[in-house]
Amino acid sequence: QQQVKQSPQSLIVQKGGISIINCAYENTAFDYFPWYQQFPGKGPALLIAIRPDVSEKKEGRFTISFNKSAKQFSLHIMDSQPGDSATYFCAASVSNSGYALNFGKGTSLLVTP
């Protein structure tokens, strides 16, 4: 059973627009929430991550917003570029499983020129 639910499944955004991907979780023991970016045929790479004691984290054009009470977090990509076209995964982890990541099903983002 999926512990982290991600939406939308796919997203098309124009160049310069804002891409927003949402995730929700049930396990309140999760204490680390990363976002990974994956290009076709490659392994995922960490984009940005947040811990539940922080409500927002920004790194360049990428921002995570975290709502602990709603058990939701989201990724915002500002000024989206064609090079951002990839699949994005949210994830969550907890100590009792060796900090193994529980992934959402992914969002395929296409940024059009």
Next chain:
Amino acid sequence: DGGITQSPKYLFRKEGQNVTLSCEQNLNHDAMYWYRQDPGQGLRLIYYSQIVNDFQKGDIAEGYSVSREKKESFPLTVTSAQKNPTAFYLCASSIGWRGTEAFFGQGTRLTVV
């Protein structure tokens, strides 16, 4: 270069044969993980290991086996008991503490014919 090396990149096997996927890391990480990726399913945890000579089942361990005889190596065997083995397999490693980044290899695409 520090990182995670998975080999081979592509693997073809006949139905009913066991096959072993290699994963080696030179990051001096304690924790290592195996994930399976299917289209539209995200990444699902097969096995993880937090220390040499110890490993734990993940969400979809049936039909798979692992060993962790050396810190650097965490091979995955896909056995004939795995009903649908065709998938993209990803190995990852991390320090294993809360909030630390997991680094992924480039993956092995296994096709069973």
